[in-house]
Amino acid sequence: MLKLKNIYKTFNSGTINEKRALDDINLVLNDGDFVTVIGGNGAGKSTLQNVISGTIMPDFGTVEINGINITKYPEHKRAKYIGRVFQDPMLGTASDMWIEENLALAIKRGENRSAFKWMIDNNNSLFFKEQVAKLGLGLEDRLKTKVKLLSGGQRQAITLLMSTLKKPDLLMLDEHTAALDPKTASLVLNLTDEIVKTSNITTLMITHNMRDALNYGNRLIMMDQGRIIFDVAGDEKKKLTVEDLLQKFNTTKDAPSDAMILG
């Protein structure tokens, strides 16, 4: 369970470029929630995610996961609880290492890494093969391929698998399909949905695409100017349409970007 309490974050405070990125954010994600986050550019989505993942420290407020206050934890210490997939497919994997090696790195997420134990042995190699086969991309026969030889979509699918190989308390997806072509994007999204549902992973998915925000997850959050302006779940969310969301956007100061309307 993720709990954000009174999170504030201001960039360049005291200068003419002062920007309040997060303005009293209070958010509770229940176990198994699959939350989609939408909002215009500069609404604070990425800052929110960076505050949760630890790349940015908030000015004020607390971040809790499973009742543990992780506000002061550095990024690498939070990895124990959080699995992440980035927007850039190049960022989620070590390109010069094999698929198998990447998975072996991922399965020890947040754990001590022994200097006396081989990273890959027959046991986990078999396990990795099974897991990769589940992606349905035919990559299970290429486990000893360097990741840099894979396409962006394949890399993103591997990253997704890596982030959930050891079940995280929170999965954070930062526009993880934005850099992919529409067909690959929907493939990766479907994979995401499948993995999240079968393992019942609490998920926070940032997206620029309203339709995806509506189609996936059980809860939707809309952000504007560092605040959560709309939070809807369950049946109410199911009834929601793109037009409703546009309506909401129009009531805010920032007009939605073209990508959101077209996507």
Place this chain on the structure above:
Amino acid sequence: MNIGSLLGAIGQGFIWGIMTLGIYITYKILNVSDLTVDGSFATGGAVFAVTALSNIHPTICLFIAMFVGGICGLVTGILHTKFKIPAILAGILTQLGLYSVNLRILGDKANISVAPVSTNITFLANVLNIPHTRAGMLLGIIISIMCILLLYFLLGTEFGASIRATGNNEKMIRALGVNTDNIKLFGIILSNMLIGLSGALLVQMNKYADVGMGKGAIVYGLASIVIGEVFFRRFSNFGIKLMSSVFGCIVFFIIRAFVISLGLKANDMQLLSATIVVIALAMPIFKENINIRKVGKINSLNEMKQVSSSDEIVKEKIEKREVTEVGGGNNA
């Protein structure tokens, strides 16, 4: 070039090869350019000389030299990871400071001889009844093989994999829970331990320690890595890659011996090794430029004569071409 100087060069190659392995860790695996080398190499040598001269067993002296080399790495590592000084500058700063330290260690002398005391090499030479240089080569071979095996096994473990991943994609491995600062610190320390060891062995080989013995060491090491890559480009096995840098170092010292036998001075090697590294690093750019020129010629034939404002079109074409070339290069 006679057989004696060839064997001498190979012996030097093995001993410097241990330093090359150290540089390989930072430069190739961690993707950090650590210039502490020139300093820590001499520090290793100096420490060995003074400890050996105070009648400590030479094997223990080797370990002390390694340890002190590691401390040099620790300094650079802290400057880089804790104080966020760029790695290159951090290394230069340590290296500069180490010059004074090394002079102090050597008792304010530019060089001191270890000829009066017995070393691991003289021991081997006596036991096997072989010449000093031959014994030095043997010791170099034994220790460099040990280092290669050690690194090979270390980097295959869970911990070692996180070192490789740190050099490859820092953000990703941090998101997987690895403190990349500590990993870098560890890598730089390990690297300088090997470099210190290599310096100590060179002192055994040459029978004296010199405050300037590390001068240009980083470039020798880089040249060796580059030469090794030329020979073993096709291999992706990690152990072979480690071996290739030692092999490159041997080739480098054979070239050096050859060049000296042609009448050049040993100091000319600095220029030659710098040139080797420059050529190797600039090669991809040369290739690209040649391609651009080819495209430029074709375009100027087709379009320049017809269109008055053709310059921009040509430029555009070149740029496009460049983009595809770069992309192709990455995939290969």
